Amino acid sequence: EVQLVETGGGLVQPGRSLKLSCVASGFTFSSYWMYWIRQAPGKGLEWVSSINTDGGSTYYPDSVKGRFTISRDNAENTVYLQMNSLRSEDTATYYCAKEGNPWGQGTLVTVSS
Amino acid sequence: DIQMTQSPPSLSASLGDKVTITCQASQNINKYIAWYQQKPGKAPRQLIRYTSTLVSGTPSRFSGSGSGRDYSFSISNVESEDIASYYCLQYDNLPWTFGGGTKLELK
Numbered sequence: 478e479v480q481l482v483e484t485g486g487g488l489v490q491p492g493r494s495l496k497l498s499c500v501a502s503g504f505t506f507s508s509y510w511m512y513w514i515r516q517a518p519g520k521g522l523e524w525v526s527s528i529n530t531d532g533g534s535t536y537y538p539d540s541v542k543g544r545f546t547i548s549r550d551n552a553e554n555t556v557y558l559q560m561n562s563l564r565s566e567d568t569a570t571y572y573c574a575k576e577g578n579p580w581g582q583g584t585l586v587t588v589s590s
Numbered sequence: 591d592i593q594m595t596q597s598p599p600s601l602s603a604s605l606g607d608k609v610t611i612t613c614q615a616s617q618n619i620n621k622y623i624a625w626y627q628q629k630p631g632k633a634p635r636q637l638i639r640y641t642s643t644l645v646s647g648t649p650s651r652f653s654g655s656g657s658g659r660d661y662s663f664s665i666s667n668v669e670s671e672d673i674a675s676y677y678c679l680q681y682d683n684l685p686w687t688f689g690g691g692t693k694l695e696l697k
Contacts, residue, residue, distance in 0.1 A: 524686040538685035580633040
């Protein structure tokens with residue numbers, strides 16, 4: 478059974494950092510691009526980051542570029558999202574995903590003083 | 591960035607109805623559009639990719655079509671389990687962009 482399990486969310490002050498993890502199981506992790514997508518409370522979906530199979534190529538929208546870093550450890554079947562200089566507008570549920578289904582259950586990040 | 595204009599924002603349907611949601615891209619997206627279903631408190635689930643390809647497990651009452659800038663997503667014979675929000679996603683160009691969503695409710 479394919480599973481994606483995110484951890485690392487929580488309450489953090491503006492300007493601080495947080496690192497999310499997503500552990501994958503049930504498929505050949507190293508063969509798949511991985512993605513982070515977020516959803517602010519009561520709002521729509523926003524693509525946050527993509528990483529290719531070997532981690533050599535990463536992509537971000539302007540809203541997080543320079544602040545967020547996606548990485549992966551294929552030996553540990555894990556994808557990460559390092560989030561620096563967090564802002565209130567980064568408050569959202571962060572989902573880990575691969576092509577198709579399922580997505581992870583999401584982890585809530587709240588940026589507030 | 592490519593803008594995805596999704597309509598309507600909300601939709602009311604009776605069981606057994608056919609409903610259609612549209613997404614218009616601000617430029618040609620070469621059929622690289624996917625459709626997602628999200629139920630309250632749950633993660634989104636991909637239903638369709640590349641305009642009309644049903645993802646494994648997607649019931650056949652769901653369908654997608656379109657080309658160029660204009661795309662549509664339909665549910666024939668709406669069932670109670672289809673009550674959810676639906677989003678389109680263009681993945682032709684970075685940054686990937688989602689439509690604003692359509693909330694499907696029961697009439």
